Amino acid sequence: IVASFGERVLAGLKVVVSAGPTYEDIDPVRFIGNRSSGKMGFAVADAAAQAGAQVTLVAGPVSLATPQGVSKRIDVRSAAQMHAAVTEAAAGAHIYIGAAAVGDYRPNEVAPHKLKKQNGQDLSLQLAQNPDILASLAAQQGHPFLVGFAAETQNVESYARDKLQRKGLDMIAANQVGDGLGFETADNAITLYWADGSAQLPRADKAVLARQLVDHVASRYRVQRG
Numbered sequence: 318i319v320a321s322f323g324e325r326v327l328a329g330l331k332v333v334v335s336a337g338p339t340y341e342d343i344d345p346v347r348f349i350g351n352r353s354s355g356k357m358g359f360a361v362a363d364a365a366a367q368a369g370a371q372v373t374l375v376a377g378p379v380s381l382a383t384p385q386g387v388s389k390r391i392d393v394r395s396a397a398q399m400h401a402a403v404t405e406a407a408a409g410a411h412i413y414i415g416a417a418a419v420g421d422y423r424p425n426e427v428a429p430h431k432l433k434k435q436n437g438q439d440l441s442l443q444l445a446q447n448p449d450i451l452a453s454l455a456a457q458q459g460h461p462f463l464v465g466f467a468a469e470t471q472n473v474e475s476y477a478r479d480k481l482q483r484k485g486l487d488m489i490a491a492n493q494v495g496d497g498l499g500f501e502t503a504d505n506a507i508t509l510y511w512a513d514g515s516a517q518l519p520r521a522d523k524a525v526l527a528r529q530l531v532d533h534v535a536s537r538y539r540v541q542r543g
């Protein structure tokens with residue numbers, strides 16, 4: 318469809334991208350995290366900047382260099398910190414692309430000192446649910462065009478379409494995790510879904526996929542928001 322590599326399809330638009338995992342602290346030396354490397358989100362931020370957008374990148378704990386052309390990077394650790402940073406950055410933005418793997422739960426309380434092992438006993442952690450960043454943006458008046466990601470291990474299309482609808486998104490990028498694809502890998506394969514359409518982006522380097530994703534986001538944005 319719109320293979321406009323190198324065109325400034327997002328010129329004049331403010332784009333916020335979230336990337337990477339979140340870490341939810343248990344005590345001063347331990348946390349609950351996930352396998353997101355941040356590579357896909359950083360590639361999307363890079364592609365959006367190359368497409369002419371003014372990009373703010375909100376990054377969870379990753380060891381990746383800021384892509385050239387990204388105007389502002391905000392480093393966060395927890396889902397709550399990411400929620401606050403994205404909410405602030407998204408005010409006045411045209412597009413939010415939520416590529417971060419946001420932790421769904423956090424420990425109810427963070428122990429002030431290192432937890433000590435109780436020999437022979439199981440340990441239970443009580444977890445509280447984190448706010449949904451995308452859904453909370455969708456509930457706001459005048460919110461940006463919203464793009465979510467869905468990494469699934471099964472039933473990719475039905476889970477992705479359900480998230481699209483449930484969270485009030487404009488587009489969702491779904492990928493099957495596992496089999497050398499997805500988290501902690503260089504390659505990915507993505508299907509984009511929106512209310513009345515879809516597009517298949519076959520297995521490729523994350524930088525290539527990110528450019529294609531940005532092209533589709535730009536054209537759907539134009540269709541919906543002029």
Ligand code: CTP
Nearest residue numbers: 415416417419447448449450451465466467468
């Ligand atoms: N997301 C978010 N805030 C959260 C959790 C997820 O904004 N607290 C966003 C992610 O950045 C991603 C999208 O929602 O763009 C889908 O994330 P995913 O984990 O697949 O969706 P969940 O609704 O958390 O469903 P589940 O983990 O149960 O599959």
Ligand code: CA
Nearest residue numbers: 418419420421
């Ligand atoms: Ca989740």
